[in-house]
């Protein structure tokens with residue numbers, strides 16, 4: 001209980017002492033006190049079904065007992081050693097994590113945030129290729145550090161200062177909103193209602209977007225590039241999916257120009273897309289560098305970069321050091337999260353419950369005009385409101401069909417209220 005911090009006092013401190021760039025949601029922001037699995041509890045004991053999971057970060061459930069127990073045990077044993085010493089937890093975790101990747105992705109660097117992981121990925125790509133330019137997709141979010149802000153391509157996050165030299169953005173292959181796309185372009189149980197001129201086996205939209213990608217390569221960067229970064233499904237931008245085979249062909253074009261391909265799995269990793277453990281697998285590609293954060297620690301601040309031995313050797317020419325990266329506590333948390341995903345069959349749950357939720361939400365799209373698109377894969381879901389912003393639904397992976405029924409009913413009621421109010425105006 002935090003009796004000395006009643007709502008009004010918390011609000012005042014927020015106004016006076018907390019960075020004003022941090023925005024809260026809702027007219028009356030929630031004051032949270034506790035979490036358990038897919039549930040959150042506010043200061044008055046009200047329970048909420050959490051469909052956002054701290055922006056996809058709580059992967060296995062708030063205060064998951066297994067993760068909590070492992071953390072508590074480690075807290076009493078050893079919090080920190082820098083990795084100039086050996087400690088079993090980091091070796092165990094490195095082995096466990098890399099076992100989930102296909103060859104040749106077998107070397108891991110542990111960092112503390114997604115931005116830091118992408119900073120390192122950029123650095124490595126440049127160092128290894130001896131090229132400088134990195135390309136990202138518009139609408140992508142790759143971090144808020146000065147380096148990664150050059151890749152992040154969303155106006156609300158852009159500030160009018162010089163950052164991210166050598167970063168070029170290219171057209172987002174958005175099959176719902178973009179100039180090309182249609183009803184069977186994307187890998188989702190729900191397709192757009194938009195008519196499609198694609199034929200069996202050939203995706204016209206993909207071809208057009210690839211032409212745009214080539215145009216960027218031919219006009220905006222040197223003949224050789226350091227790399228290309230993309231999220232398998234865009235997270236912050238609202239679960240935007242690309243046409244099938246887009247990434248495959250984009251990767252090929254980048255590799256022809258000497259660049260490395262980076263998959264930002266900060267939101268899509270750890271089974272969230274359901275059918276596969278990693279988002280890149282849903283596109284049939286193997287990246288050269290993969291970055292992980294958020295769900296990797298179920299809320300514990302940790303992140304990682306996974307790459308090949310060859311690429312890692314470029315960084316070994318000189319010292320590279322990170323004080324907190326790979327600390328014992330983080331490694332124990334990371335290992336417990338992987339165990340929880342496996343033991344609770346959370347990838348399977350993402351697939352089953354996510355598909356169910358997508359299909360239920362698609363009914364809302366058919367019922368309400370303002371729901372323009374329902375998309376995504378597993379529990380990486382977007383609902384695009386055509387007169388407003390996009391809803392992002394990314395709950396802890398332990399939610400059930402019953403939770404989905406409840407959430408969809410709440411959504412339906414809210415939409416109905418909105419429509420009634422609009423009609424009364």
Ligand code: PMP
Pocket residue numbers: 055112113114115116118141142143144231235236264265266267293294
């Ligand atoms: N990549 C993606 C896809 C993200 O969604 C985010 C965070 N929203 C980041 C990178 C940056 O992670 P962090 O906030 O931990 O720096």
